[in-house]
Amino acid sequence: MKIKICGIRRHQDIEYVNEFLPDYIGFIFAKSKRQITSAECLVLKKELDPSIKTVGVFVNESLEKVISTTLVANLDVIQLHGDETREYILDLKNILKNSTSLKDTLVWKAIRVKGEKDIISGDKLPVDCLLLDSFSKQSYGGTGKTIDLDIIKSSTIKNQFFLAGGLNIDNILNTLSEVSPYGVDISSGVETDGFKDRNKIEKIINCIRRK
Numbered sequence: 001m002k003i004k005i006c007g008i009r010r011h012q013d014i015e016y017v018n019e020f021l022p023d024y025i026g027f028i029f030a031k032s033k034r035q036i037t038s039a040e041c042l043v044l045k046k047e048l049d050p051s052i053k054t055v056g057v058f059v060n061e062s063l064e065k066v067i068s069t070t071l072v073a074n075l076d077v078i079q080l081h082g083d084e085t086r087e088y089i090l091d092l093k094n095i096l097k098n099s100t101s102l103k104d105t106l107v108w109k110a111i112r113v114k115g116e117k118d119i120i121s122g123d124k125l126p127v128d129c130l131l132l133d134s135f136s137k138q139s140y141g142g143t144g145k146t147i148d149l150d151i152i153k154s155s156t157i158k159n160q161f162f163l164a165g166g167l168n169i170d171n172i173l174n175t176l177s178e179v180s181p182y183g184v185d186i187s188s189g190v191e192t193d194g195f196k197d198r199n200k201i202e203k204i205i206n207c208i209r210r211k
Contacts, residue, residue: 001176001181001182001183001184001208001209001211002023002024002162002182002183002184003022003023003024003183003184003186003205003208003209004022004023004024004025004026004055004162004183004184004185004186005017005022005024005025005026005186005187005190005196005201006025006026006028006034006055006057006164006185006186006187007026007028007032007034007187007188007191007196008025008026008027008044008196009027009028009034009035009036009040009044010044010195010196011044011047012195012196012198013025013044013196014044014047014048015198016196016198016201016202017048017049017052017201018047018048018049018052019198019202020201020202020205020206021049021051021052021205022052022201022205023052023053023183024052024053024054024055024076024077024183025048025052025053025054025055026054026055026056026057026079026185026187027041027044027054027055027056027057027073027075028057029041029056029057029058029061029069030057030058030059030060030061030081030082031059033194034187038068038069038072038073039072041054041056041069041072041073041075042072042073042074045073045074053076053077054073054074054075054076054077055075055076055077055078055079055108056069056070056073056075056077056078056079057079057081058078058079058080058081058082059080059081059082060082060083060084061082063088063091063092063095066078066092067092067095067099067102070102070105071101071102075105076105076106077105077106077107077108077128078092078096078105078106078107078108079108079109079110079131080092080107080108080109080110080127081110081131081133084109086124086125086126089107089109089125089126089127090126092107093107093126106128106129107127107128108127108128108129108130108131108162109122109125109127109129109130109131110130110131110132110133110164111130111131111132111133112133112134113132113133113134113147113148113151113152115151116151116154116155119132119151119152119155119157120155122159123155123157123158123159127159128160129159129160129161129162129182130157130159130160130161130162131161131162131163131164131185132147132152132161132162132163132164132165132181133147133164133165133185134146134147134148134164134165134166145165145166146165146166146167146171147163147164147165147166149175149178149179152179153178153179160182160183161181161182162181162182162183162184162185163175163179163181163183163184163185164184164185164186164187166188166189167184167185167186167189167204168186168188168189168190168200168204169189169200169203169204169207172184172189172204172207172208173207173211176208176211184208186204189204190204
């Protein structure tokens with residue numbers, strides 16, 4: 001089970017993840033209370049344990065901005081969390097494929113799930129992994145709202161996928177007993193008053209890895 005802690009933005013956050021070693025951390029470049037710049041990301045990444053992969057989260061951003069940010073921040077994964085189309089994804093992957101510096105960069109696509117048809121459509125996209133998140137009219141992610149597991153259980157998903165949306169220490173084991181994702185993406189569930197909490201990170205990572 002892969003673990004991603006998203007919304008990293010402080011030096012303390014890096015200290016916490018270096019201690020407990022999730023597989024991935026996410027830096028948010030879209031408008032958000034957790035947003036950081038590519039320059040800030042690069043500073044934080046220099047302090048990061050090299051075993052942890054970095055994911056850049058983008059929402060309806062231009063290809064030029066995605067590529068320039070990925071280069072500056074030296075990201076391992078580009079996570080598209082908006083309304084990006086199949087054509088957009090193909091153009092992005094073509095740019096990555098033809099770039100010496102970026103050819104190994106992965107592309108993930110977040111799907112804001114309202115119903116099974118969202119999963120079916122998302123599963124056809126030319127990406128390396130999906131991230132299934134809860135739907136909200138107000139935000140593209142990070143709301144703390146849980147996803148309807150019955151929709152996922154009734155769907156056949158060919159792609160590897162991360163599960164996101166309101167995961168925390170109180171619901172993680174029950175969630176993983178009902179669905180079997182490739183990984184889990186946790187953000188607000190390891191925060192206190194809007195900031196990453198060392199003890200919550202420790203508890204949920206240990207809980208998942210003991211499963």
